Amino acid sequence: MGFFKSLVKTGNTVQNFIRSRIKKELQGYMALERAEKVIEKQKEIPKRAPLNVPKHEFTKEQIVSAKDVVEKLRQKNATLTANMNQIKITSIDPDANFEQKVDGADSKKLPKQRYFEPQVSSVPKGLASLSVIINVLHNHTLAPDDWNASLLSQKSNLRESDIKNLVKHFFLLSVVDEK
Numbered sequence: 001m002g003f004f005k006s007l008v009k010t011g012n013t014v015q016n017f018i019r020s021r022i023k024k025e026l027q028g029y030m031a032l033e034r035a036e037k038v039i040e041k042q043k044e045i046p047k048r049a050p051l052n053v054p055k056h057e058f059t060k061e062q063i064v065s066a067k068d069v070v071e072k073l074r075q076k077n078a079t080l081t082a083n084m085n086q087i088k089i090t091s092i093d094p095d096a097n098f099e100q101k102v103d104g105a106d107s108k109k110l111p112k113q114r115y116f117e118p119q120v121s122s123v124p125k126g127l128a129s130l131s132v133i134i135n136v137l138h139n140h141t142l143a144p145d146d147w148n149a150s151l152l153s154q155k156s157n158l159r160e161s162d163i164k165n166l167v168k169h170f171f172l173l174s175v176v177d178e179k
Contacts, residue, residue: 141172
């Protein structure tokens with residue numbers, strides 16, 4: 001009896017194994033079939049939308065007047081074309097070999113990235129570096145009465161009008177602690 005029970009048990013496990021394999025294959029088959037249906041739907045030629053036909057028809061007079069307007073627009077203006085033909089345009093190309101070269105530190109291009117670049121040491125009068133401008137704005141925001149435009153212009157070698165515009169239109173962002 002024990003032999004038959006083990007044989008039945010083995011048969012059941014084999015049967016379950018075969019059923020699961022067949023079930024997986026059928027599920028895969030159904031997935032492929034569904035995918036093919038979706039692809040076939042996409043391959044269908046889309047139908048054209050119906051034309052938006054106006055509900056009223058134009059009369060013969062309206063059609064004739066529209067054709068007259070189109071003909072008038074297509075006709076060339078004889079006086080305008082005659083005047084345009086009388087105009088002569090001459091141009092002189094600049095010398096291609098002429099290049100204006102400026103020697104000195106002013107001709108140096110600014111770097112695209114400032115990493116490992118030294119700070120600018122000499123700034124011409126009338127110009128200011130970013131650090132000077134930040135100092136000017138910082139001093140003015142701390143004490144606007146003490147650091148007025150005339151004093152700041154003397155310290156930074158800039159015009160007083162430039163300092164007034166700088167202080168008027170720019171400000172430093174301050175970090176506020178919200179607790």
